[in-house]
Amino acid sequence: MKKISAIRNIPYLTIILLTLICILLLSSKNMIMSQASYPEATIVSSAYAVVEGSDSDKEEITFPHTFKHLSPRTHVTVTTHINLNKDDPIYIKTVYSPAKVYLDDELIYEFGLAENYPSYMKDPATEGYLIGTDGHSGDTELRIEYLSPVTRSSLTVYSPIYGAYKSLFFTLLKLNKWSFFIALLELAAGVLFIFISLMLLYYDKEVCKMIFHFGFFSLMAGMWSIGECNYTGVIIKNPTLLYLCAFIGLFSQMIPLLYFCRLAVGFKNDKPIIVIAKLLTVLDLVACVLQLSGTVALSQSMYVFHVILPLILCFLTAYIILEAVRSQNSRAKRLMVPVFILALASCAEIINYHLKFVASLSLLYQIGTLLFIIIMGIVMGLNISDMLSIKRENERLIFDMNLLEHSLLEQKKYNSLITTNEQLFKKQRHDLRHQLVAIKGLANTENKQLNEYLDSLIHSIPSAPASYCENRVVNSILSYYSAICRNENIALETKLIVPETDDAALDNDLCLVFGNLIENAIEACRRMDTLDSSDETPSRFIRLHAHVHYKTLIITMDNSFDGHVTIQNGKYRSSKRDDYGIGLSSIRSVAGKYDGDVAFEAADGIFQSSVYLQIYK
The missing domain is CATH 2.60.120.260 (Galactose-binding domain-like)
Structure with a gap:
């Protein structure tokens, strides 16, 4: 738990560290500028x-x-x-x-x-x-x-x-201070997040990949900014290197951003994001090949990317908004604002490139990128928290499913033994009844006490248990729970047409579905008063129906309950513990396994369950 808590706090700690670096850089710059006795160039x-x-x-x-x-x-x-x-x-x-x-x-x-x-x-x-x-x-x-x-x-x-030399340096720094320091922050953020992702490589690969792509985006944005900054050219006397950094950073930064958003949002349909990322990768490679061959310079390819990159950001913003609205995706809702800011900054940067209403050609997009990184650091912390919670829930469900499968295997053995013994007991009851009748006939009819004793033995022999359906496994489950219903005054009504199968896995899954349905219904009835206030009829009931329509087994069940349910994120919370209901989750998993579906609805004191299973291929 301590390790998970530390991972959740990593993005926040990174933002704090970047803020401190920013304060130190700006303070250093102001201190140097204030102490300079040289006139401006x-x-x-x-x-x-x-x-x-x-x-x-x-x-x-x-x-x-x-x-x-x-x-x-x-x-x-x-x-x-x-x-x-x-x-x-x-x-x-x-x-x-x-x-x-x-x-x-x-x-x-x-x-x-x-x-x-x-x-x-x-x-x-x-x-x-x-x-x-x-x-x-x-x-x-x-x-x-x-x-x-x-x-x-x-x-x-x-x-x-x-x-003077120092006057020139201070003047150039003054003219390019925001562009230069934002570029340093973007590079620092990129290096920090990539380093963090490598630290998490052996803990959670999904979180690791998400943080790595975010860091790589920050690094590419920083490379572009540092290559465009005039002050950098005075410090790094390699124009070709800065030229390559600027354009490779500009052309490539959208690729890690797309993959980051894919992981951070968790789109139901992420194919458009993947296709765009791959197409953009191909375009980047083509631009590099054209430059290396001397055919088309990167500075010429830039005009194509000036159109493509804002369009990609606008599409990404719209797709995230669509995902948030259509799927009620909380992670998508968190990304809408920062991605919109980035798209807006990108469009403003292109306009500024042609109209030049701001002297620094990359400043607007740099500001948008810095805001995006800061906001996304916080959002990423929330998303990582959600992903870790989902991971823990999945691990718990896998453990519960494995435990349940083991229990079902043991239950199957037990059911097989019960079926065998039931057939044996049925034969013994039949033979014992005839044997007692024969003994009575051979006994002295004048012995009244003996006749009464034999009659009582004959009448005390139990009749064969009720048969609810053809499927022996489901029948055994119903026999067990029907006895509980009788003892607890719960009216059980059944109408089941469930065929016998030779598929052991299907029998196990049917056992899981019927067992969880009836067990949940009995638990719900137990939380109610025994008698209705208006009459003497039992208010607690379970009505279970099942039949096969074409190739689909349709199971419906209505049961009474006390009217209190808790729904969170579209799931029913368990009444036995502070967590989601395992039984309903297991039923949903089985339905998915057989290309089916489930529906649960609570209204007017009745909880309705519907399960659809494609039991025939």
Whole structure:
């Protein structure tokens, strides 16, 4: 029990740990920023641009600026004047475009050299770099000569930033702080949940897989966020690695999310989720193959995924809502809000990508993902609690069923012995009656006492027990419980047509069904008053009927009860202990075994039971 309790608390403890990490990171950032005595770096806001083949010689632009409808490798020259201090570096960001940087006509850096990125990439990855100025100071002309990408018809240029090294780092951190710290939290959450899932590998595989998929989703979301963050490019000087992290994270994060939702919700029909996950896996592999072959870059495949991923999230949200409404699935109800938040953030992110109403292109989706992770940590704790409860209930039912099967085996042996003895006793009763009549005839008729004694012996011989149906096993069960009903003044009415079978397993199951039905009915009658208040007739009754219609054995039973029943999650609670009724669960299991069904209903002091079994194939 302690181990189960600890597992339930793991998601909550993880959320607390992530919150503490978040507080520490933000506190550290604020402390560093407050203690910095360096002025903020200068962000260049405007410049003049010349586009090769353009009608105008020079146009003034403000950063960021996008040049559209360009042919591949079109020359675009951006010129501005900056006031440098000695040894101040300049931060310049390029997006899929080679570029040369000049200060006063002196080449100081070149982006996108062919030897710096793999041959399967037609364009260099996005790169942000701090460039040394080689002693330049004062009023200096900054000229950047761009070559437009091959893989797209537009070129976006961003503001150059210059100042002292620490000033540049603090300025970039200030501009990208939320994106950077959320990315770190997503990565931390992913690593934590994957580690937790591995710890649970040998305890509960279902819970382990659910937590692993959730952690993998967080990790992929973090990879995408960290690859998109400008500040990361200053720390990790490997643009190709960040390029691959960004797009693999973006393309792949929906796959573990789909599998996580499948396990967390427990859909009645999970085939659509599995099919979408497999199709998305194929699309990811195709995108990677096209990139490695140099045919289509990941940055081009992104536009397809910009449509697919929001659609998948919208479908997932709708499917979870449908499951919650149609099946009254409590686990689905818990997932509706967080998945809806994620879908909404995804749609907002796509809109922002094209309209750019928020400067950071990934911030909206990052916020949605972080909210999803926090809420899902709590929801996952509740779902794990439910799954462990169901597992314990299933284990208990399996134990009870095994115990019941053992009892039925012993009961079958006992019933067989009773049947054999009954036939023997029937013959002995018949022979004894004739023997006593013969003795009486041979005795002296004048001996009145002897005649009376022989008459009393003849009349005291019990008659053969009643036969309720052809099936000997069911007949034995009814004979046993009918005697109990007579002794406890319970009116038992039966009309049974149950055929004899040669199937031992079927006989055992019939014994289980009839035995549990009548036993539950007798227990219900025992909790009632013996006599009805209006007359002298017994108010406690059991009416049991059974017949075969085509290939189906139909069993119906009505019995009186005190009117008190407890229903929880569609199941009847036991009146003998604080748990669900084992008898009704066993009957339901047998019905399922024979492609049948059960129905239980309580109304107006009568409990109605119906059982349908396909006993003939």
